[in-house]
Amino acid sequence: MSRRSAFVITCLAFGYAFLYVPIASMVVYSFNASQLVTVWDHAHSPTLKWFGALLHDQEILGAAWISLKVAVANATGSVILGTLAGYGLARFPRFRGRFAFTAMTTAPLVMPEVITGLSLLLLFVTLEQTIGWPAGRGIGTMIIGHMTFSMAYVTVVVQSRLATFDRSVEEAAMDLGARPVKVFFVITLPIIFPAVLAGWLLAFTLSWDDLVISSFTAGPGSNTLPMVVFSMVRLGVNPEINALATLTITAVTILAVGATWLTARARRHAASAAA
Amino acid sequence: MVTAIGRRAAGEPWNDPDARPYVELRRVTKKFGEFTAVDDVSLKIYEREVFCLLGASGCGKTTLLRMLGGFESPTAGRILIDGEDVTDVPPYERPVNMMFQSYALFPHMNVEQNVAFGLKQDRLPKAVIRERVAAMLEMVQLGEYAKRKVGQLSGGQRQRVALARALVKRPKVLLLDEPLGALDKKLRERTQFELIGLQDKLGVTFLVVTHDQEEAMTLASRIGVMDRGTIAQAGTPAEIYEFPNSRFVADFIGSVNLFEGRLVEDEPEFVRIDSAELGGTILVGHGISSAPEAALWAALRPEKITMSRGAPPQTDNVTRGIVQDVAYLGDLSIYVVRLATGKLVRVTRPNTARHAEPVERDGEVYLSWDAASPVVVTR
């Protein structure tokens, strides 16, 4: 094709290399036997010993367990709040305070985390002083903090799904005798379920990955996985972290490729049957 | 107001002042902000009718339909169905069902589940639901597609599912929003007759919204032509076509030649109109009621004009012109004839014989018509 497309293809190749070389290097070095991580130990590599070490590291396992609890609770709560918010924004074009509401659901997407984290902590401290709740900080305050910014992502996902949703499908259900609440649960929710699920996974990931807001809102003894990883990484590279990265990347890849394959297959299926 | 004499068939409920309307709109208005979508519409529809709301997009016909379905609430006025005021009844409690323009089939359910949905909301026994769904699917010839997902159906099949789903609840009124709009031309023609057959068999009252005048003519017992939020004229297809009450209706349904003029003779049995546009007078074979000096128009359909190369025998309703353009459409041809006044007149002629008196471009022709053909409109 033209020279322009040669330029674009070069950019794409460079861009994807930029995105993936660091990730690939982490994966490769996670099988390196050397403690120095980046110096390849030809004699003993590849090895799984860092994966073994990771799975016996009580600090990491404990932190992962806390992260998992926070992430699941956060994802579930965020999906409820975010779906309500996205539904409200998509379905009610006019209500009092809509602009403020839009602003509040958009701002957490871009707000620097240090600001959100600091403000949440100061809120919790003030609340504890004045009404005695929350008593100290821990998993609960972390979940509240994570939900506050995760729900914004869910809102965006649900709202954009509903924007392309044929409203007459909901009206048809109502016309056939279903009340609005039933319409939502029997018609709307099943149809937008993939988007809601994507929102759940997104909220889970955001929470699982969050360092800054967790650091502000966590209490003693509730260190999450990113907090532990951060303190380890600050001291330099660590082969166990490479192993952790490899596991994370594997899990994400399997999920993402699986989801893409499933949707592609469903689409092909529908297309071939309709033809 | 033009009065047609002796054209309306007697015994039709809309001509009977004592007949009870099945659906009634009383001075219904709907505003969206500053915009008035439906403007003070009153309308009576009778049982077993097929009433078509016909109009261009944005004329308010869909808003009117949606108010009947309960999806919009009127800014003013009342809506009655079978004598009951349903103005404030939500859609899920109204005895009407709607067939949506997009069909609005539930994509996560199969054909059977779609059709059964409404009956399940009524909490009917399972056996009853199964039986009624099966019967309805047979009726629309979709029996063997019961387990198909709706994404796997063709356009015509989807249309029939939507119809079955709305009809299976045995609504008092079925509202149809552009029911054939998404089908291609051939399928549309066939489906029109199927729709009429089904309506006849089930005895359901149909209220159809369409922008397609051919569709309205085929389906309707009566048509309501809508313009800017009001019903410009309501009547049987023949009434609307033969006796339009305004230039808008005359021009909207089919095509028409309009000659502006004024009344020079006003008798109970006939009137004569002098039209500068025509360069002569038009004899109209029926009486009209109009203020004597008001501007009015004689409307003349293209197919009601006879075109000949020799002078016709009559003395009234004759004029001459030059053929400016000819369009051959197969079954008929359209001629554009320029009169001496410069006025362009449209004439259609069926191509019944292959070489019957050919009329060519730039040829001089006589145009003549029967005194019964023109219709006088005053607005």
Place this chain on the structure above:
Amino acid sequence: MRRLLRRLEGTRVSSRGLVVALPYLWLIAFFVAPFLIVLKISFSHAALAIPPYKPLVVWTSRSVLEIRLDLRNYLAMFAHRLYGDAFLNSLKVAFLSTVFSLAIGYPMAYGIARAGARARNILLLLVVLPFWTSQLLRIYAWVGLFKANGLINETLISLGVIHQPLTLLFTPFAMYVGIVYSYLPYVILPLYANLEKLDWQLVEAAQDLGCRPWQAFYKVTLPLSRNGIVAASMLVFIPATGEFVIPTLLGGPNSLMMGRILWDEFFSNRDWPVASAIAIVMLLVLVPCMMAYLRIQSRGSDS
């Protein structure tokens, strides 16, 4: 009767309100209210207490309610060059990172939008994948690459390009690479969404009317993707201004970024009022950017 019906209609409106009420109240309680508290505490002063600041409102002995607004935190920011430098540096880093991200992300988004349907899905998936993997771990990967005995130095030495390892880690360069790398998906996705909707016949029409390809791009494609560019820029610029993790891990102890200063004031110095004042000053700059982003977003959903 009519009045009753009208009142019923009123409750229908409020049942809508119910849907929005829960997230609305949540955001007011946990997103908006906290900023007011930050504002309040920014006018306080650090103290050895729990919590570590002096109260603003004091009952004095003569039954007078005294409200003390302590401006020292703000004045300190003008007095010490550290804050001013960090502030300007943050804006500079965020701005340049935005420019670099766009320079890499725009051609990529363009390439993806113009690829065939099949290739497009795979290319998009490859952009989204890193987005789903831990940002912290991906930044950590660069530590391994940039180290003195890291992959980049080892490769360059073995190729004979250099003989002594370069100092890459803990440099501004490393920090820029880290920010661009982290935020690249945030740039590509909105740009792609915008370019994907673009009617390519417009470009063809421009060429048909005599534009060379680059002219058609400059005069048609680029102006039409303006909203995508602004949205993408805001998605990088605003969070990058307050970035903490990347400057800490790649920029090193001396990188002057507001996010780091805030963190250190809070966690190391335990000076909550100063940290709050920093947050307020940052917000004053960032809120207009957020409004611009919001306007683009809401306009985008209308069309």
